[in-house]
Amino acid sequence: MTKTNPGNFFEDFEVGQVIPHATPRTLGQGDAALYLALYGPRFAVQSSEVFATAIGYRAAPIDDLLTFHVVFGKTVPDISLNAVANLGYADCRFLKPVYQGDTLATTSEVIGLRETSNRESGIVYVRSTGSNQDGETVLDYVRWVLVAKRDAGAAVPDAIVPDLPDHVPVGQLASALPPLDIEAYDFTAAGSPYRFDDYEPGERIDHVDGVTIEEAEHQIATRLYQNTAKAHFNAHEQKDTRFGRRLIYGGHVISLARALSFNGLANAFHITAINGGRHVAPCFAGDTIYAWSEVLDAAPLQGRGDAGALRLRTVATKDRPCSDFPYKADEKTYEEGVLLDLDYWAILPR
């Protein structure tokens, strides 16, 4: 009997199953520095202890997406080692700030299962929660992924597809946001005068800059998250796939697009929720990532006047500047070059 992890196949999952994942992970200043060096975000709150504590944080918080990647990475050996494709995210909420010194662990619950028509695979829906050393949930999200069956002939239960929200409702936002002292929020230091009220639904922003990805960068990043998905690391095996080379972790593109979005959204310092995300096309080393965003909605936060939430669509492309806001060619297909279609809520001061 093998002691190595063969991963779970579709028929190994059942609805209601709870899977606590290995490995707990303490994040520190080294992780924050590496994250900064790998993507180049310039949001003042995560970059400066002085800025963060002045406005009301206990310390500079860990970048929301670093938390996301670390929580997500733990699920890979149990959920998606035999995945054919990562299909989507929904209902992702950041519930508590994460600080240097916090230890994160992840547990997933299977909330839906649906075999595909060819019976060779099935869609697994999991709700994953990341928690800290005090047992507080810091992140909660749903992900669904196409997983191979071990045996196409195996019988499987009837399909259960969870009812997922189109987007996180406004009333559930900003749980991780402390009360802000806006008098202390230095807009010059933050890099932009534009506040929540300066943005309007329908507004589109080209983030202008482009950044080219190197193999070493995405491997270092993906290992930082202890994400073990084989396709990102093994060129020897990947050369016999249809891509012929290593695939870049979709979250790497999300983080690059988010860092690029500073140029135009410098005060959107906190991602409070991700409504949905789609990796439209594969990304490889050598690709240059550009991004643009559209304001989908602007919501004041209930019971507080310090901040508001913008619902943003951030689109990332490869080898294609975004001055013409490339998106969909028609209802169903994205334009050439589009990599990522991310829908999220970000917090800005008022």
Added chain:
Amino acid sequence: MTKTNPGNFFEDFEVGQVIPHATPRTLGQGDAALYLALYGPRFAVQSSEVFATAIGYRAAPIDDLLTFHVVFGKTVPDISLNAVANLGYADCRFLKPVYQGDTLATTSEVIGLRETSNRESGIVYVRSTGSNQDGETVLDYVRWVLVAKRDAGAAVPDAIVPDLPDHVPVGQLASALPPLDIEAYDFTAAGSPYRFDDYEPGERIDHVDGVTIEEAEHQIATRLYQNTAKAHFNAHEQKDTRFGRRLIYGGHVISLARALSFNGLANAFHITAINGGRHVAPCFAGDTIYAWSEVLDAAPLQGRGDAGALRLRTVATKDRPCSDFPYKADEKTYEEGVLLDLDYWAILPR
């Protein structure tokens, strides 16, 4: 109206203008570890808490050049986003030690402006100061840079060219150097028996070793400094320039040359001032950097017997070993392969 930063053009600057830059940045052990891993310096003071505190520092100080790059990086979006070329540095003084936990911010003042004869660009002189969370200036330097005009026909004020020192005078050195306990300075642990008094003006040292630069390395480093200059990151855009590829941040070459200089200058542990620096030729991934140094001057420090300052010229080359000390072919031109001509004061124990 766009919310993205278009950068300033030559006609946007005026003498006397003060520009506080985004983003404040807290440096920590992760930044120090990454800096060490990216360049490989072996100076004992920055490497060891035990060594640093034994000789009189409060803790192991942040590498002087990491401070320089972080302070410099912040100026890019406001000063040199539309730069044609970085022309020079002068009067750069390290005024306070920077420690892990310190938060750095940068402000620049425009101290000179001179349009070029073709009227398409102009030279902008700025004095930039890096300060810590207590408002103390830790670094002060002048930089001048050739910036494009938005409109070649625009009228500009009469030229003002600041009077800059050829080099930082000895009386202004060593502000950031605590009193050293030389009894506690372990020359064996530091890697060399040679003290200040063992070096003589005119002495030349080949630093022997060479190191090849990778794209991932300089991108990770340059992002660590939150330096957003486009030429370093965007291969897609750079392929249509005269270089056809990404340019490496000049400061990356300075840091590599400095790390190589340990071999021959192991006790020159602190850069107290940079008199001037010139990036002679562009540097690209794949280039192998070598370096050599010449002692230009040796100055005891006024009123203290613990240390002295060597004025050094460190020359970096690419794909050319330095056993024959390559420098200038004639008064005006550098020899083939020379990348960097850096003139600075370094502190050594006596």
Added chain:
Amino acid sequence: MTKTNPGNFFEDFEVGQVIPHATPRTLGQGDAALYLALYGPRFAVQSSEVFATAIGYRAAPIDDLLTFHVVFGKTVPDISLNAVANLGYADCRFLKPVYQGDTLATTSEVIGLRETSNRESGIVYVRSTGSNQDGETVLDYVRWVLVAKRDAGAAVPDAIVPDLPDHVPVGQLASALPPLDIEAYDFTAAGSPYRFDDYEPGERIDHVDGVTIEEAEHQIATRLYQNTAKAHFNAHEQKDTRFGRRLIYGGHVISLARALSFNGLANAFHITAINGGRHVAPCFAGDTIYAWSEVLDAAPLQGRGDAGALRLRTVATKDRPCSDFPYKADEKTYEEGVLLDLDYWAILPR
């Protein structure tokens, strides 16, 4: 007279000579994060402060191999700058846990010398000890290396070859292991239910996964250890060698194989001793590393019931999956693709 380090040649060494090496080095969370990002280990003890302290450590210990590489790196400028080949390791014992904040230094003693028959080089045997800021030895090992003679004609002393143990005896293991609270050891969080008693001598485990090495990764890692061996960094010089390119530090392959071994040995969280190691073939960027392990022996620890030691052989290959456990073609030669043959003792909970 040069102030640069020419390195020692064979005739510069004498038996009994003690060489304290530069540069002391304080390790911190940044080093731990970088190590994790460069190799991707997932052992819970090193990854989580909560896990480590629950079972009896004062804090999450530094990865044993990071300690090894840092202690080893310091010896390079004095021992192996003029090395022709690194021949072997023996009697390597990890004696104290290393924690973030500890400062490591290394001293070596020459314990054997033997000229080779062609008289152009000789084997130097050194015992190197790494110590912390309190003067405690944290690591002790013997290494032998083939070093060039400055002058083939130079007379050298009679050969002295140290008597080295085939393997570290069981009675010398686990010095760095605190008493473990096994009740608090969370096997789910650790990623595997398999304890010491679940493994048997003769058992072989294919670690399944493969990881491709990039130039930037091994250079960043090797510099993190302040290891200055020229062959790893200088593509310009290496292109004229028989390999034509940079050689990867053998320790990089050890760390990759160790990280891969998590898949099958997740609870083998601590390397307590290395009995011997052989770098069978050179490794280059672009190689994909696979690994498998064999249990050579299983030893309960004297006087304690909390843990046991498995003697493991971990074999790493390049561009060759390990499902058929590739090893030796015959007594003397390894199979094609084998890179590393490492024999060590690892600790597992009981």
